[in-house]
Amino acid sequence: MAEMRLLKKGAEAELYLTEWMGLEAILKRRVKKGYRNPDLDLHIRGTRTSNEAKLLSEARRLGVPTPIVYSVDKRDCEILMSYIDAPPLKMLVGGMGSADLARTFLRVGEMVGRLHKGGIVHGDLTTSNIIPYSGLLYLIDFGLGEHTSDVESRGVDIHLMRRALESSHHEVSSAAYLSFIEGYQYIMGSLSELVLRRVDAIRRRGRYVDVSQRKEG
Secondary structure: OOOOEEEEEOOOEEEEEEEEOOEEEEEEEEOOOOOOOHHHHHHHHHHHHHHHHHHHHHHHHOOOOOOOEEEEEOOOOEEEEEOOOOOOHHHOHHHOOHHHHHHHHHHHHHHHHHHHHOOEEOOOOOHHHEEEEOOEEEEOOOOOOEEOOOHHHHHHHHHHHHHHHHHHOHHHHHHHHHHHHHHHHHHHOOHHHHHHHHHHHHHHOOOOOOHHHHOOO
């Protein structure tokens, strides 16, 4: 096993920087939950590990850049994937001009449209989970993702992005969101109408979905 360096320790998973075939790689390891029956805990973590790896690969086939999955270990609840050595979009928005901001979030909207049209929701859409690198925008962390064409789930995806923009990038949130929606509608076409109406309904009823409570990663 190559040397590993802990990059991030979260409630649901740990991320390590390691190496695979001479390349830098990320190892994502889902942590044990002591309050669960051990057999049930292993089943849940293994299933979610396998599901996340599948979503990453399927998203790439839909035209959404994601880390490349090198291997999956359901027993140890680990995914080994390519390392994208760049800061997240969250760190870059503040330095963007209006034209760059519009182009970027138009592309983000197109990415999400491709996911939704392909029957996938991300589950944690924020600018922290998008990494600009080498001319592409990579979408990472599908730990809360799922296969669904449910309008509510799609609406929650977009609502989370809107809330992320408002909380982290307030000064440009309106412009960024409008570009995001333009890109989303371009890909989804008439399918976007029902989803965007649901986004408005979610916002009106003040429903902020805390993803950490909806699912355990």
